[in-house]
Amino acid sequence: MAPLLALSRAIDFVNLKIGLAARWLILVAVLISAANAIIRKAFSVSSNSWLEAQWFLFGAVFMLCASYTLMRNGHIRIDVVVSHFSKRTRDWIDVFGHVFFLLPFCLLMIVDSWPFFLRSWEQNEQSLNAGGLPLWPAKFLVPAGFFLLALQGVSELIKRIAVIRGEIPEPYESGEGAH
Template sequence: MRALLKLSGLIDAVNDGIGKLTYWLVLVAVVVSSGNAVIRYTLNTSSNAWLELQWYLFSAVFLLCAGYTFLRNEHIRIDIVIGRFSKRVQSWVDIFGILFFMFPMTILIMVLSWPMFWDSYVSNEMSSDAGGLVRWPAKLLVPVGFFLLTAQGVSELIKRIAYLTGHRDEPGEKMHSHS
């Protein structure tokens, strides 16, 4: 169990680091969006590349921060229902949800999105809009984001099993901080 908890700590550190780095993409998206609006309204010109860059950045923030959001317990939960139960019951509900809902969904999305990315990469797919960007970086975000979310699911699963088997202290408030 000690090795699994180290793996969990490594996954947590990776998602925490990626999440904190991704914060900066929000700033970049705001600057790009603001700059695009200023240029469009003052110089009466625009570029599809800037518009596409905005949605690439938004997609990156959303997809790359999914694992970070799960780590920080900021995802959507059913706390109204399970918040009344003991931490042990809450851990069992989390284990069930991770195994039977989260993993099937995230793994399926990773498996289905990889060929779409690969085809786009191999063909160097470009946007159909004039002046648009290459598409494969945006398509790569999907399997990468869902991989990070799946990895965080593994980490959370390890932590709950460790708690239930007595290898880790009570999950504490971080595990269920929102009601």
């Protein structure tokens, strides 16, 4: 199990770095939003590209930080029901959920969104709005985000099985998430 735990740590490291970097995009989006609002009010000038940049940045944060949020155990859970089960049962529910729901859904989203991105990239698809931005970078975020989420799902599955087998302590006891 040691090589798999090393893989899990590597996946966690990548998603930690991406999550910490991507969260700064919120600040960039807020600054763009504020500047755009000030310019619009002060000079009666507006720009579709600045509006689209805000949307793309918020989308980037959502897609790139989903895996970071999973790593930190921050996703919504059904604790009202599950909290009545034993720790071991909750661990098995996590394993079941990752294997039969999270990972297949991520795979489906990657398979379905990759051609969507690829067509956009090959055509250098542009927004239909005047002064709009290229669309392929935003469309790339969908398969990229689900790929990172699938990787993190594998990492969480490895950790959960290691916890069940007694090979590592519970990574979420403090409520802070992994590592």
